[in-house]
Amino acid sequence: MALLSIQNLEVSFGLRDGPVKALQNINLELNRGDRVGIVGESGAGKSVLGFSILNLIAKPGFISNGKVLFEGEDLVHASQKRLRQIRGDRISMIFQDPMMTLNPVLTIGDQMVECLHAHKKISKKDAREVALQKLQLVQIPSPEKRLDQYPHELSGGMRQRIVIAIALIMDPDLIVADEPTTALDVTIQAEIMELLLNLCEQHNVALILVTHDLGVVAQVTERTVVMYAGRVIEQGPTDEIIKAPQHPYTQGLMNALPQNCLPGQLLNQIPGSMPNLQNIPQGCAFNPRCEFVKESCLKERPDLQSTATHDVACFKVHPERSELLSTGNGSDVKERA
Amino acid sequence: MSHASESVAIAQSVDAAPSRWEKFKESHYWHSFKKDRVAQISFTVFVLFVLAALFSPLLAPTDPYDLASIDIMDSEIPPSWSEEGEDRFWLGTDAQGRDLWSTILYGTRLSLIIGVCAVLLQAFIGIVLGLTAGYAGGRVDSFIMRCADIQLSFSTMMVAIIFLAVFQAAFGSELYQRLALIMLIMVIGIAEWPQYARTIRASVLAEKKKEYVDAARVMGFGSGRIMFRHILPNTLSPILVISTVQVANAIITEASLSFLGLGMPVSQPSLGSLIASGFEFIFSGSWWITVIPGIALITLVLVMNLLGDWLRDVLNPKLYKG
Numbered sequence: 001m002a003l004l005s006i007q008n009l010e011v012s013f014g015l016r017d018g019p020v021k022a023l024q025n026i027n028l029e030l031n032r033g034d035r036v037g038i039v040g041e042s043g044a045g046k047s048v049l050g051f052s053i054l055n056l057i058a059k060p061g062f063i064s065n066g067k068v069l070f071e072g073e074d075l076v077h078a079s080q081k082r083l084r085q086i087r088g089d090r091i092s093m094i095f096q097d098p099m100m101t102l103n104p105v106l107t108i109g110d111q112m113v114e115c116l117h118a119h120k121k122i123s124k125k126d127a128r129e130v131a132l133q134k135l136q137l138v139q140i141p142s143p144e145k146r147l148d149q150y151p152h153e154l155s156g157g158m159r160q161r162i163v164i165a166i167a168l169i170m171d172p173d174l175i176v177a178d179e180p181t182t183a184l185d186v187t188i189q190a191e192i193m194e195l196l197l198n199l200c201e202q203h204n205v206a207l208i209l210v211t212h213d214l215g216v217v218a219q220v221t222e223r224t225v226v227m228y229a230g231r232v233i234e235q236g237p238t239d240e241i242i243k244a245p246q247h248p249y250t251q252g253l254m255n256a257l258p259q260n261c262l263p264g265q266l267l268n269q270i271p272g273s274m275p276n277l278q279n280i281p282q283g284c285a286f287n288p289r290c291e292f293v294k295e296s297c298l299k300e301r302p303d304l305q306s307t308a309t310h311d312v313a314c315f316k317v318h319p320e321r322s323e324l325l326s327t328g329n330g331s332d333v334k335e336r337a
Numbered sequence: 338m339s340h341a342s343e344s345v346a347i348a349q350s351v352d353a354a355p356s357r358w359e360k361f362k363e364s365h366y367w368h369s370f371k372k373d374r375v376a377q378i379s380f381t382v383f384v385l386f387v388l389a390a391l392f393s394p395l396l397a398p399t400d401p402y403d404l405a406s407i408d409i410m411d412s413e414i415p416p417s418w419s420e421e422g423e424d425r426f427w428l429g430t431d432a433q434g435r436d437l438w439s440t441i442l443y444g445t446r447l448s449l450i451i452g453v454c455a456v457l458l459q460a461f462i463g464i465v466l467g468l469t470a471g472y473a474g475g476r477v478d479s480f481i482m483r484c485a486d487i488q489l490s491f492s493t494m495m496v497a498i499i500f501l502a503v504f505q506a507a508f509g510s511e512l513y514q515r516l517a518l519i520m521l522i523m524v525i526g527i528a529e530w531p532q533y534a535r536t537i538r539a540s541v542l543a544e545k546k547k548e549y550v551d552a553a554r555v556m557g558f559g560s561g562r563i564m565f566r567h568i569l570p571n572t573l574s575p576i577l578v579i580s581t582v583q584v585a586n587a588i589i590t591e592a593s594l595s596f597l598g599l600g601m602p603v604s605q606p607s608l609g610s611l612i613a614s615g616f617e618f619i620f621s622g623s624w625w626i627t628v629i630p631g632i633a634l635i636t637l638v639l640v641m642n643l644l645g646d647w648l649r650d651v652l653n654p655k656l657y658k659g
Contacts, residue, residue: 056554087557100548105570114566115556166556 001072003173003206004030004053009066011045011052020277022048022061023230032173035200035207037217037238039253040227043274046210049227050176053208054087070174089119092167094196096179098159102151108135108162109147115169134165138195157188164196174206181216193220214253218242226250229275229285236310246312248290284314292316369651376647379640386637390446397439398427402605407434416625431611431626432618433603440611441630445637447607451521452588456580458526459587463533464576468564470534471541482538485531493528493590500524501599514602521600525587536579540572574652581645585638592634608634 011023023045030036038046051057053068055075068075070091075083095101103111112131116122122130128147135143138161151159160180167175180196181189197220200207209221217224217238224241226234226249234247245251252270254260261267272289281287284297296315304313312318361367370376389396399406415421416429416437428437470481501524505513513520544550545568553563592609594600596616601607603614608630615626 054555056551084557084559087555089557093552093555095548095552097548101552103549103553103567103571105573106567114558114562118556118558118562163552 002029002069003032003034003071004028005067005069006053007067007069009049009052009068010064011048011057011061012064014060014062015278017278019064021064021230022277023052026066026232028225030174030206030208032206033200033204034223035197035209035221037209037211037221037224038227039212039214039217039224041212041274043229043277044227045230046212046227047178050093050178050208050210053174053176054091054093055083056087085119088115088172089170090172091174091176092170092172094160094163094167094175094177094180097183098156098163099151099183101163102159104151107148107150108154112147112162112166112169115166119170130169131165134169135162137168137199138162138165140165156184157192160184160188160192161195164192164199168199168203168205171203172205174208175200176208176210178210179212180209181213182211189216196220214242214257226253229280230277231285231313232304232311233286233313234310235304240309244309246307246310246317247286247314248292248316249286252289366651369647373647375643379643379647382636382640383644386445386640387449389442390449393439393442393446397436397442399436399439401435401440401443415623416629428629429625431615432623437625437629440606441608441633444606444608444611444630445633447518447601447605448588448591448609448634448637451518451525451591451607452584454522455525455529455587455591456583458522459529459583460533460576460580462527462530464537464569466530467534467537468541468569471538472545472560472564472568478538481534485534488528489531491528493525494593496528497524497590497594498597498599501594505599514604517601517605521591521594525590529583529587532579532583533576536575537572540575541568544568544571578645578649578652581641581648585641585645588634588641589638608637 006026006028009023009026010021012019012021026049028036038049040046048057048061052063053075055063055068055078057063063076066076070086073082075086078086102108106114109128109131112134113124113127116127116130131147132143135146140146140158140161146154146158146162151162154162160183164180175196177196181192184192193216196207199205207220209217211217221238224235224238225232226241226247228249234241234245234250241250242254245254249270252268255268256270258267270289275281275285275288281298283299284290284293284301287293287297290297294315302313302315302318304311305318307317370380394400401407414423414430416427419429428441431437431440466481466485470478501513501520504520550563550567553567558567588608591600591607592612595607595609596613598613600613601610603610606614611630612627612634615623615628615630619627
């Protein structure tokens with residue numbers, strides 16, 4: 001059985017003007033030890049996907065359809081009590097900004113011990129011992145001293161190490177890392193990513209890495225999911241996606257990397273910005289920004305279809321689908337428009 | 338490897354872990370206190386009041402509650418520095434012949450007990466309700482805060498007067514005199530909880546949006562644990578600030594109620610009832626019975642408010658002047 005299986009997930013936000021779908025038709029399968037990257041620009045729904053795995057979407061958001069199966073157990077309909085047991089114990093999460101995720105008024109030791117107390121009966125002394133072990137695991141210098149320090153006494157990189165130590169404290173099966181290195185500077189980023197990768201490999205922990213940094217994805221993950229406007233538009237093995245992106249949006253992202261430009265040249269951009277989720281264009285959501293846009297792209301939304309190497313949702317990659325549309329259902333589409 | 342040894346060396350060099358006292362001496366609080374003359378004087382005076390209250394049985398030359406030691410013939414003796422004064426009574430005596438200095442010491446003790454206990458009660462009710470309202474939000478929030486609004490639309494004095502007067506009428510003044518201390522604490526404590534609830538709710542609303550709360554939820558903590566262990570400690574600075582002001586307020590409220598005859602009985606006077614008892618004689622020239630406890634009360638309330646001001650400045654990072 002897969003460790004985590006997301007089936008047809010749909011997340012809506014109940015806004016004043018009616019519900020807005022932040023995620024639609026998400027399917028994802030993860031086995032123990034798998035590492036999957038989720039990429040996309042701001043507002044694509046990456047973080048919402050991360051939170052929905054733990055069923056922790058803040059109001060007014062809610063999971064309106066689909067299933068999140070964790071070892072076969074549906075988390076969407078699980079009781080709050082059961083969810084609390086799973087959160088932090090089997091699935092844990094790492095956030096973007098280590099300055100914010102640690103409680104400023106509690107010592108590092110207190111926060112780590114508390115996590116242990118929340119999930120199992122353990123004496124204070126043993127809990128401190130476990131906390132110490134985890135701090136050693138994340139290679140923090142003089143860990144005994146850190147236990148009695150407050151977050152503000154530590155540097156950003158060290159805090160993120162502590163956040164990782166807390167995430168690992170109950171030996172989870174899955175870690176959801178929501179842009180874990182965005183708030184750190186570049187040299188520390190690389191260290192933290194390597195640490196996370198090594199720990200996941202050593203302990204056979206599955207990792208979902210939410211990020212907008214394609215470099216990080218290439219370094220760490222085996223599979224990549226590219227999201228746009230709440231949908232998956234391309235997914236497959238990371239090497240294939242990095243080497244030969246199929247969807248024009250993924251191609252645009254790859255082109256925009258600074259290493260693909262000559263010094264002094266302007267960076268390649270994808271023109272425009274992502275549509276507001278309340279106002280997604282008809283047809284393919286990417287069509288206003290796409291240079292290959294065709295008539296069929298404006299009418300009908302392309303589905304995720306497999307190619308030789310991975311899955312892509314684009315008529316350019318699957319021209320036969322668009323021809324089918326324009327001949328067969330063309331009149332039907334026109335009426336609706 | 339060189340990296341590891343280097344970091345160990347760094348760790349050792351800072352390993353002389355500073356004690357709590359050393360940490361405090363390095364802190365912003367101590368620096369600001371050292372510079373602020375008003376805070377120093379207020380703090381000294383406040384500590385003197387607290388010590389006087391704690392050790393009043395030792396400091397007072399006579400026991401004002403001991404009826405046997407009181408002689409009615411000693412009544413209304415002016416302070417010792419005036420012409421008619423006697424050396425036995427430094428600050429003179431009141432209408433019943435009690436030594437005013439001893440009575441003020443015992444009265445300060447009562448006033449402080451009532452003030453602190455009433456504020457503890459306020460804080461308890463206010464913190465529990467304010468935290469719940471802020472954290473739960475929605476209907477729970479609306480319900481609790483509307484209750485607070487209703488409570489605030491009655492003045493504290495009005496609630497206290499009605500409640501205490503009804504109690505006195507219903508159960509007789511003898512029972513009332515025995516329970517006066519507890520009754521005053523309850524009434525002042527219950528009447529003022531919305532102050533706390535509002536302050537806490539406001540800070541909880543700001544705190545609960547922070548990521549550490551999300552992180553706590555992700556770790557699978559229950560609401561109670563998140564509220565009391567994670568959010569509450571982060572809202573302590575406004576609580577501390579209003580607490581100083583609220584203790585001063587509670588002392589004033591108690592004094593006012595006593596002045597109106599609804600506070601502490603004459604046999605166990607607080608500062609307020611002492612002022613009230615002397616007020617009858619102020620036109621017959623016995624000014625000291627009212628004025629001296631009055632000065633004590635004003636000084637106590639003033640230094641507490643000044644300390645509260647200082648604390649607010651220190652705890653507010655926006656006013657941090659470096």
